[in-house]
Amino acid sequence: MDDQNFAVNFRIAPGSTFKLATMMAVFEETNISPNDLVNTTGGRYLHLHDSNNSGYGVISIHDAFIRSSNVGMAKVLVQHFASKPDKFIDYLEQFHLADKLGFQVEVSRGNELPEFHRTTHRLYSKKTLPTMSIGEEMRLSALQMLSFYNAVANNGYWIQPIIVKTAKRGDLVEKDFTQTQRRDSKPICSEKTLKIVQKMLTDVLEDAHGTARSIRNPNYRIAGKTGTSKKFNGKLKTNNYYSSFIGYFPVEKPQYTILVSLDEPHNPLTGQSAYGGTAAAPVFREIADKVHALDLNMHRTLRGKAQHSSEWQDELASSHPQDLQSIARSFNVKTSASGWDEVPRGSTQRVPNLKGMSLRDALYVLENRGYKVLYTGRGHVTAQSLEPGTEPAEKSITLELH
Incomplete structure (x- = not known):
């Protein structure tokens, strides 16, 4: 040493x-x-x-x-x-x-x-x-x-190299080494x-x-x-x-x-x-x-047209709607994605759009609506057995994750 x-x-x-x-x-x-x-x-x-x-x-x-x-x-x-x-x-x-x-x-x-x-x-x-x-x-x-x-x-x-520019007592500069x-x-x-x-x-x-x-x-x-x-x-x-x-x-x-x-x-x-x-x-x-x-x-300033690919739209779809709108406004991005639904506890009506959610978030949303949930795979939801927006007769849903 x-x-x-x-x-x-x-x-x-x-x-x-x-x-x-x-x-x-x-x-x-x-x-x-x-x-x-x-x-x-x-x-x-x-x-x-x-x-x-x-x-x-x-x-x-x-x-x-x-x-x-x-x-x-x-x-x-x-x-x-x-x-x-x-x-x-x-x-x-x-x-x-x-x-x-x-x-x-x-x-x-x-x-x-x-x-x-x-x-x-x-x-x-x-x-x-x-x-x-x-x-x-x-x-x-x-x-x-x-x-x-x-x-x-x-x-x-x-x-001449220095590591201390000034010596201060409170806000008073007692010595300025740059001088x-x-x-x-x-x-x-x-x-x-x-x-x-x-x-x-x-x-x-x-x-x-x-x-x-x-x-x-x-x-x-x-x-x-x-x-x-x-x-x-x-x-x-x-x-x-x-x-x-x-x-x-x-x-x-x-x-x-x-x-x-x-x-x-x-x-x-x-x-x-x-x-x-x-x-x-x-x-x-x-x-x-x-x-x-x-x-x-x-950093260099990069300029160019924003690309609105389907992949970009899919990423936006997994966002909280308020966050989504804030991001879109900040970057001047137009999006058709609406984000995931905010779900009141105990709501039992329409099937929510779960695409892009993590399993933890999807379970929270579904279980609060009384659904029995089955799933395959790992990662984020890529498909769901019930169509979003529908009102199913049975509260059972299968999710595919990737």
């Missing part, structure tokens, strides 16, 4: 979710296009390898990102920053990934700042830059990454770069090769990135993983940014570690679906 707040007090290697920062820095520094090519053939580069052991061949930078190719990301970053690795760290600071957040939850000593290695750091080596391209050889909190993605969703404008909340006056990257990376994040779900294509939603659009990073035992890597997905929705006008991180998830069928696309992304989708269902402002 954790006794610390994972979102702010744990600094870990973010893994492939960090590739967004890699791409943003490259597009800011150069004039390359996401359609430019990178060779991932063989699936290996220096000490790094792709999850697809043979690589993906010669593919576009865009495809290297949505497929989460470690080889592709490392090659692109090294090509453009090998001669100036500290400039890459400068961009991370521009993106607020190296900032002290100043969050409203106490952070344990030593975890206040993210950890990146400049060339002057004693741990810096020739492997550092390519390793950083895939979100390794660094440590930062989940909230740090969430704030970065939220800036991308917010048209490039970074906002001191840090908000950028300019975006963290150019509009050109922003549009490119937003499209790439969307294609992680909407492209046939995207690592999160399985959670694509037909009702609203999501943009995001999968991530998987190995856990450390002291200074040594283990065979266990953190699996994550960070995304925002709806794409057209983002309202929510969510990070899901799972500690050592396993596939129950294989017993092997589960990755960002197969473990964390489905959890994100489940949460997002519930949020979307509750936020009516995000």
